[in-house]
Amino acid sequence: MMRFIVTCLVIALSVYVAYHGLEYDHGFIRLTKRSPGNRTGVKAPEKSPFDDNDNLISLYMEDSDQSSYSLHYDFYQDSCPTAERIITKGIRELYAAKPSVAPSLIRLLFHDCFIEGCDASVLLDADESLTSEKEASPNQSLKGFDVIESIKSELEKVCPGVVSCADVLVLAAREAVLMAGGPFYPLETGRRDSVVAFKEIAERELPSPQASISVILARFGTRGFNERETVSLFGAHSIGITHCTFFEDRLYNFSGTGKPDPELDTGFQQELKTKCPYSASAPSPGTGVGPSMPASDYGGVSSAGGNDGVVDLSYNNEGGEENFGTRYYRRLMQKKGLMYADQQLTGREETEMWVRAYASDTQLFRRDFAMSMMKLSNYHVLTGPLGQVRTTCSKVLPKI
Ligand code: HEM
Numbered sequence: 001m002m003r004f005i006v007t008c009l010v011i012a013l014s015v016y017v018a019y020h021g022l023e024y025d026h027g028f029i030r031l032t033k034r035s036p037g038n039r040t041g042v043k044a045p046e047k048s049p050f051d052d053n054d055n056l057i058s059l060y061m062e063d064s065d066q067s068s069y070s071l072h073y074d075f076y077q078d079s080c081p082t083a084e085r086i087i088t089k090g091i092r093e094l095y096a097a098k099p100s101v102a103p104s105l106i107r108l109l110f111h112d113c114f115i116e117g118c119d120a121s122v123l124l125d126a127d128e129s130l131t132s133e134k135e136a137s138p139n140q141s142l143k144g145f146d147v148i149e150s151i152k153s154e155l156e157k158v159c160p161g162v163v164s165c166a167d168v169l170v171l172a173a174r175e176a177v178l179m180a181g182g183p184f185y186p187l188e189t190g191r192r193d194s195v196v197a198f199k200e201i202a203e204r205e206l207p208s209p210q211a212s213i214s215v216i217l218a219r220f221g222t223r224g225f226n227e228r229e230t231v232s233l234f235g236a237h238s239i240g241i242t243h244c245t246f247f248e249d250r251l252y253n254f255s256g257t258g259k260p261d262p263e264l265d266t267g268f269q270q271e272l273k274t275k276c277p278y279s280a281s282a283p284s285p286g287t288g289v290g291p292s293m294p295a296s297d298y299g300g301v302s303s304a305g306g307n308d309g310v311v312d313l314s315y316n317n318e319g320g321e322e323n324f325g326t327r328y329y330r331r332l333m334q335k336k337g338l339m340y341a342d343q344q345l346t347g348r349e350e351t352e353m354w355v356r357a358y359a360s361d362t363q364l365f366r367r368d369f370a371m372s373m374m375k376l377s378n379y380h381v382l383t384g385p386l387g388q389v390r391t392t393c394s395k396v397l398p399k400i
């Protein structure tokens with residue numbers, strides 16, 4: 001009973017903070033039970049939290065008499081009370097020294113959760129019995145593994161074998177969003193770490209930068225994300241960097257035409273050409289990428305190959321409420337999306353309407369992004385007896 005009351009207080013406080021962060025004042029809150037996509041038999045709800053009403057925020061709340069196999073607010077309250085503080089402090093310090101850790105961690109979270117759920121499988125190194133997800137082509141340009149590992153080692157000093165790498169990753173990414181000027185969102189904890197990795201699935205399922213809107217919606221849809229949620233998640237592309245190799249086909253040889261993508265603003269195209277000069281290894285049809293090609297993988301494109309120049313996704317305006325998200329959607333409206341996949345969001349009415357909405361309403365975007373990140377962070381998690389709590393995030397615990 002006491003635990004239930006404390007849980008309710010924590011949620012009320014979290015919602016209050018979230019609201020204030022979002023300055024959203026005309027909605028109301030409904031608390032529903034259970035976390036979506038828990039791998040201990042709790043199925044994700046068919047409905048999105050957005051389906052009922054635009055003015056409704058549905059938060060997934062753990063039922064007090066549910067089994068201990070579900071996520072909880074403050075799961076480490078007794079076993080490691082300082083866990084969340086250690087993670088928050090670690091990220092703040094690292095961000096102060098190197099702001100690029102924020103986008104790296106947000107992308108790392110996406111690549112982990114999108115493939116078989118938020119189970120830290122993306123963090124595992126290869127060994128004799130395991131092929132690493134890190135080797136999948138979409139993952140070869142991921143960064144931030146060292147950040148998670150260093151925070152995990154701090155935690156191991158205080159509470160050995162208690163806090164999962166999956167929880168470290170979702171909490172670190174939440175702090176990264178906040179540091180980069182994004183909204184706060186409450187998160188439950190109690191995830192466990194996988195003992196396997198999913199290289200082939202990552203290769204197949206992570207959409208390529210050349211993915212069409214149909215592919216994007218299908219991949220996100222399979223995981224329970226509707227158009228609105230999908231478009232809101234792309235707001236993360238307002239921070240960080242992208243390598244030229246991921247969009248230079250749009251500058252020099254779109255779809256094998258030998259010409260730029262007509263959907264790319266001409267002035268912006270010139271600007272990008274100075275940052276990403278033509279390279280003979282630019283992706284083109286025939287190398288397996290380009291919109292006419294199956295967008296099922298990165299076609300071998302990674303930061304290691306092709307043009308290794310980079311473009312700042314935030315256009316040197318990192319941080320701040322306006323810049324996080326809103327600027328990205330405004331640029332899409334001006335045909336200034338960097339990747340083909342980005343610009344595809346304006347390619348269909350069901351997604352374009354959200355691009356337009358987020359371009360003009362920063363608070364709406366912040367609320368939606370917060371909700372979608374919560375949903376992503378809870379996707380298909382391992383709890384209870386499933387998985388394990390690794391002591392080093394890159395290694396499965398040896399069998400005893
Ligand atoms: C169709 C979906 C998506 C595709 C094809 C895609 C692809 C990419 C690519 C190719 C990069 C550049 C990586 C590099 O050059 O090193 C990138 C960067 C990034 N992506 Fe995505 N992405 C998608 C969705 C998402 C989502 C849903 C999120 C988060 C919720 C996300 C977060 C980021 C962030 C933060 C960066 C910057 C990374 C950094 O600076 O280290 N992306 N993405």
